[in-house]
Each structure stands twice: as structure tokens, then as C-alpha cells.
Amino acid sequence: MKYSTRQRAELLEYLKANPDRCFSVREIISGGGLSMGEATVYRALSHFVDEGTVKKYVSGEGGGAIYQYVGHGECESHFHLRCLSCGRLFHTECSVIGDMVRHIEEEHGFRVDAVHTTIYGVCAECDRRSREADG
Amino acid sequence: MKYSTRQRAELLEYLKANPDRCFSVREIISGGGLSMGEATVYRALSHFVDEGTVKKYVSGEGGGAIYQYVGHGECESHFHLRCLSCGRLFHTECSVIGDMVRHIEEEHGFRVDAVHTTIYGVCAECDRRSREADG
DNA sequence: ATAATTGCAAACACTTTGCACCTGT
DNA sequence: ACAGGTGCAAAGTGTTTGCAATTAT
Numbered sequence: 001m002k003y004s005t006r007q008r009a010e011l012l013e014y015l016k017a018n019p020d021r022c023f024s025v026r027e028i029i030s031g032g033g034l035s036m037g038e039a040t041v042y043r044a045l046s047h048f049v050d051e052g053t054v055k056k057y058v059s060g061e062g063g064g065a066i067y068q069y070v071g072h073g074e075c076e077s078h079f080h081l082r083c084l085s086c087g088r089l090f091h092t093e094c095s096v097i098g099d100m101v102r103h104i105e106e107e108h109g110f111r112v113d114a115v116h117t118t119i120y121g122v123c124a125e126c127d128r129r130s131r132e133a134d135g
Numbered sequence: 136m137k138y139s140t141r142q143r144a145e146l147l148e149y150l151k152a153n154p155d156r157c158f159s160v161r162e163i164i165s166g167g168g169l170s171m172g173e174a175t176v177y178r179a180l181s182h183f184v185d186e187g188t189v190k191k192y193v194s195g196e197g198g199g200a201i202y203q204y205v206g207h208g209e210c211e212s213h214f215h216l217r218c219l220s221c222g223r224l225f226h227t228e229c230s231v232i233g234d235m236v237r238h239i240e241e242e243h244g245f246r247v248d249a250v251h252t253t254i255y256g257v258c259a260e261c262d263r264r265s266r267e268a269d270g
Numbered sequence: 271a272t273a274a275t276t277g278c279a280a281a282c283a284c285t286t287t288g289c290a291c292c293t294g295t
Numbered sequence: 296a297c298a299g300g301t302g303c304a305a306a307g308t309g310t311t312t313g314c315a316a317t318t319a320t
Contacts, residue, residue, distance in 0.1 A: 003298085004294075005300060005301080006293095024284095037303070039303080040301055042285060044300090058194070059193070063284065063310085064284055065285090081239070081245050092239075092243060094238075094242075094243070096239075100231055100235040103231040103232075104231075104256075108227060108229070109258070110216050110218075110259065111256045111257045113257065116255040117254050120251040121246045124244030139319075140275060140276080141318095159309095171276080171277085172276065173277090174277065175277070181311095
């Protein structure tokens with residue numbers, strides 16, 4: 001059903017090397033010295049996204065989508081915090097968040113989909129940096 | 136600084152008439168009998184988004200962005216739950232969510248940005264409907 | 271008067287697709 | 296051998312922009 005090709009392997013390895021970072025298609029093509037056509041990058045990425053190996057974000061600003069290696073499946077159970085400043089993604093396994101999810105389901109009658117939800121904000125590091133800059 | 140024009144008034148009124156719904160630019164142009172150019176729709180929308188009167192979503196699928204009337208400012212303090220099935224948006228003022236935000240800030244060192252965060256899931260109504268369908 | 275807004279069409283950026291060729295199994 | 300993948304260039308989307316004419320203040 002699915003062949004494992006040089007191109008896909010290279011691409012996945014490239015993403016996997018920086019599990020903290022997100023990459024736009026442009027970055028993948030120009031940044032990582034991959035030898036594969038643009039269309040192939042798109043096809044491979046959507047392939048990985050379907051598989052659940054890679055997560056795709058469509059952040060409000062800046063035109064294109066960004067992709068990030070997340071490994072398999074295990075991201076279904078926890079929440080993701082994305083820093084609006086540095087763009088890093090934090091995988092958060094937290095009972096308080098779990099409690100909130102349960103509360104929303106039981107009290108508000110809304111079944112939360114953790115996979116499709118990302119909590120946005122500013123991480124400690126960026127927060128400190130901006131405080132120092134502002135004074 | 137800002138003129139109030141017939142076009143913007145019409146557009147805002149159109150969105151305001153269905154505060155529960157989201158509209159794509161296509162829907163706005165073809166659906167609501169507005170007489171204004173496409174570019175003007177885009178410009179007006181991004182104007183309203185900057186003002187905070189309208190919220191813009193870029194959901195993973197289906198190409199374009201969708202827009203929804205949210206009124207002014209008051210959405211900064213509460214969370215939004217969006218139903219992945221019917222697309223409705225629920226404004227949720229909830230202490231448990233507030234507690235979670237505080238927890239994330241204090242324990243995880245991550246300052247949550249409620250305005251930019253949307254919790255995705257399935258609302259009670261759609262959940263019931265799909266249960267009935269599945270059996 | 272003058273600064274902002276409109277409309278159109280052209281320009282853009284990102285993504286998808288058709289088709290012939292190539293590759294993994 | 297054959298299903299699936301690749302590359303290129305062309306075609307699609309959705310969105311933005313240049314510019315002259317128009318409108319709100």
C-alpha cells in the first residue's frame with residue numbers, strides 16, 4: 001500500500017531532527033538541503049499528517065501552513081501549548097487540564113477534541129525576554 | 136481616522152444578524168446580497184478583525200478563512216468552544232477554565248492568550264445526533 | 271480640502287493536479 | 296509486473312495590492 005521512498009525518509013528525518021520546531025514548506029525546501037520537488041513535499045506532508053506522524057497548523061497570520069513532527073498517536077491524550085512569540089510547541093500532560101476537559105464535557109455538554117485544540121499564549125522564556133525589553 | 140461607509144455598515148450588519156454563524160468570504164459575497172467588491176470585503180473584514188468586532192478563523196481544512204461577529208472586547212476574558220460538526224461558537228465564561236488558565240500560568244509558566252485560543256470539540260446537540268445515527 | 275475607502279484588474283502566495291516517467295515491493 | 300511515488304509545469308484557490316475615481320469628515 002505504502003512505499004517507503006528516499007524522499008519521504010529524508011523529509012521525515014528533517015522534521016524529526018527538530019521536534020520542537022515547526023517548518024513551513026518554504027523552510028523545508030530552501031532550508032533543509034532536501035532533493036525533492038515542491039509537489040512531492042506537499043504530498044508527503046499530507047501523507048504524514050494523515051498518518052498522524054506530523055501535525056499541521058494553519059495559524060491565523062502569514063499565509064501558509066506549518067508542519068511539525070509529533071511522532072505517533074500519543075498526542076491524542078494531551079494538550080498542546082503554542083508560544084505565539086517563539087513558535088515552540090509544548091506537549092502538556094496535566095491533570096488540571098484533564099479536569100477541565102472533563103468539566104466541559106459534563107457541565108457544558110461539550111466533548112473536547114484535544115487533538116484539534118491548541119492553547120495559544122506566551123511561554124516563560126519569551127515572557128521574561130519581553131519584560132526585560134520593556135523594562 | 137476611520138470613515139463609516141455604506142459598504143462596511145452593510146457587511147457588519149450581515150454578520151451581526153447571525154452571531155452564531157461563521158461566514159466565508161464567498162458566502163458573504165454570493166449569499167448576502169451585498170453590493171460591494173471582493174477586495175472591499177477583505178479590507179473591511181480585516182478592519183473589523185483589527186478592531187476586535189469580528190473574529191477570524193483559519194480552520195485546518197477547506198482553504199479559506201471564516202469570519203464571525205463577536206461584538207466588542209468582551210471576548211478577551213472568556214474562552215470559545217467551537218463545534219467541529221455544526222460550526223457554532225459557544226462563548227464560555229467559566230471559573231473552571233479560569234482556574235486552568237491560572238494553573239497553566241503559575242505551574243507551567245505559560246501565559247495563556249484566551250483571545251487567540253479556541254477549544255474544539257463536539258457540542259451536545261451534534262453529539263446526540265451522531266449517537267442516534269450510529270445506533 | 272483632505273484623508274480614507276472603493277472597485278477593478280493584475281499580482282501574489284500557497285497548494286493541488288495532470289501526465290509521463292521512475293521506483294519499491 | 297504493478298501499485299504507488301516523483302517531478303515538472305500548469306491550473307486552482309484565496310487573498311492582497313496599485314491606482315484612479317469616489318466619498319466621509
